[in-house]
Amino acid sequence: MSAKGRFLILRRFRAGDCDLMVKAYSPYGLVKLFVSEGLLPERGFLGYMEPFNLLYAVYNQSGDVLFLKDIIEVDFFSYLCFRDYSAYLWMNSLVSFVERWFVQYDPELFNMLINYLRLNPKNRAVLLIKFKLESLKRLGLYKEDIFDKKLIKIAKIIAEEDKLIKLERLKINQKYLLELDNAIDSHLSNSL
Structure with missing residues (x-):
């Protein structure tokens, strides 16, 4: 089941060859947001995952990790x-x-x-x-x-x-x- 939420990107880390792990502040407190293939240009998520950006996104949850499915809107505070x-x-x-x-x-x-x-x-x-x-x-x-x-x-x-x-x-x-x-x-x- 998917849910929507706002996330302020605090930090991002490489997680494997092409995945990203993002630490964010959200309605759930501090969370880890996993972005599958987030480093790949074809996926198109890398530019959105800059620190300080505010995302409105769709995600799934498994344990204490949230899995990003899609991005609805972004406020580019990183700029x-x-x-x-x-x-x-x-x-x-x-x-x-x-x-x-x-x-x-x-x-x-x-x-x-x-x-x-x-x-x-x-x-x-x-x-x-x-x-x-x-x-x-x-x-x-x-x-x-x-x-x-x-x-x-x-x-x-x-x-x-x-x-x-x-x-x-x-x-x-x-x-x-x-x-x-x-x-x-x-x-x-x-x-x-």
């Missing part, structure tokens, strides 16, 4: 990373965070990730912290006491600001951004 190398780094940092910490599917987190992937921020470090703080809030794990006293004010400013222009203009020492990032990762590793 957004061709703007420059820093755009690729931005998108990759978002996807790496999702791959590590988004174990289960949440429609709000999924939509938030899609919105952040579309951005081309100038101050990527601050926006990445904003993404992580919003993720904590949506997961119900946000607490101010996970940060040192000097970082609480910075985290509050970033978390409460909704305007992209103001976030891009924030001048925050890289040391503090790194400490915020480490505190968030530490909190997530202790909580999940």
